[in-house]
Amino acid sequence: MARADIKVGISPYGADDERGALNKMTGVSQAKILARADGSHVYDLSIDYFVGMPSFQAAGDPAYxxxxxxxxxxxxxxxxxxxxxxxxxxxxxxxxxxxMYTHTGTHIDALNHFGVNGKIYNGFTAEDSLGSRHWMRGGAEQIPPIVARGILLDIAGLKGQECLPPSYAITVEDCQQALEQKGLTLEEGDVALVRTGRMAFWPDGSKVLGNPPGLSLEAARWITDQGIIAIGADQECVEVGPSQHEDNWLPGHCHFLTEAGVPMIELMNLEELARDDVAEFCLIAAPIRLKGATGSPLRPMAMPLIS
Structure with missing residues (x-):
């Protein structure tokens, strides 16, 4: 197994920055995409919360x-x-x-969720910024309402499959081919959403969770190189599992959150977008302002674009 060799990213927006890639979202970019949105059809990309729902409990976190x-x-x-x-x-x-655990259901990971060698994105340390109850930096309250161009990378659809096989590592070539198939490119300020097909089985936890197909580290790095402001997927960790790297059990998390400053959205329902062949849309999503929290429930919505 190769090493991931993740490094802590330092923000180009200053020593106090806690928003990372979301700084690329501006009033101008939000107005531009909203002007193209077709409000007559709104896709709800979230899932219901209910007792017994599938959730990540492998590390001892509580069920809903x-x-x-x-x-x-x-x-x-x-x-x-x-x-x-x-x-x-x-x-x-x-x-x-x-x-519940703040990473239950459709949710967004804040930049303080993962770090490397005691530091989170922009070099904030546990010694200086982690209190008795929560981080004082990089929490969910720092994530502004997201209004941006969303792009669906339907990898399951590309492969002609209902769902990708367990532990399938999505490649750079897969991502490029999914975009080429729809005649689209990722642009700076976009939110990329990756469909593996796992939500086709919701709420069967035995099929939705565990050994997820997802982005390889190489694909994750390629996607962030395109200038995205957030990444999302229809499974529990966006990246492939288990890890392909001997020095990191969740290298994709450490890359997106710690290295690139890119928030992650997990357990999204992307089935209706894929069914209706909506690959480009206006994405609107806002977390609960849980101060210092490593994650927050999210209600993402997508509206097709007017030609």
């Missing part, structure tokens, strides 16, 4: 849970809001609490 904290009948009994039986008998009050 939801609990009622208030129910109409219960509120009438416990009167926790203090307004009394008469009001609680008339007003039906419900409330709930969710508990």
């Amino acid at each position: 849970q939801i609990f009622m904290s208030h129910t109409p009948a219960g509120t009438a009994v416990d009167n926790l809001n203090g307004v009394g039986d008469d009001v609680n008998g008339r007003v039906c009050y419900s409330g709930d609490v969710i508990f």
Whole structure:
């Protein structure tokens, strides 16, 4: 196995920068793509959250849970809001609490999610920037609402397959051929979305998760060389698994997040885009502003472009 030899990227936008490649997104670029968007058809690229949903638990992280904290009948009994039986008998009050790993379901990885030798993107160190509860740098709150040109690299479609085989390493040539097939090129400021076909099996966790087909490190580096601002895929880690590199168990994560400053979007539903042959679109996505968090749930949407 080869070595990945990932290095910590230093931002060209200054010593305090926490946005990385997202700095390429500007008001001008957002207005340009919005002007081309066909709002009559909006594709929801996210998945539902529910008890028992497939999620990454291999490293001991919790599964998604939801609990009622208030129910109409219960509120009438416990009167926790203090307004009394008469009001609680008339007003039906419900409330709930969710508990989950921040990398559950359709979500975006912040730049502090992975690092190398104690440093995350732009050289922030654990000693200086990691508090008792969360990182003080590179958190999910630093990710602005993304409004950009999205490009679908449908590798499963290119191969004529419903889903790529487990652990298939997507090559540079695969990416180039997928683009050529649609007559498209990746441009600076784009968001690249890679379809492996895994979402065709959702929510069967035995087929959606584990040994994912995904980008090889060489393909990941080629894609970031095109100037993208974010990368996404329909499986759990964007990159191929298990790792092809002896010195790094998730080299793609370390490349995108630590080396290139490119946020990663995982577990996207790209099936409808592929079905309708929508390879170029306006992508709109915004994370929850979880201060210091390494990731956040995301609701990405795609709108076809007007010719």
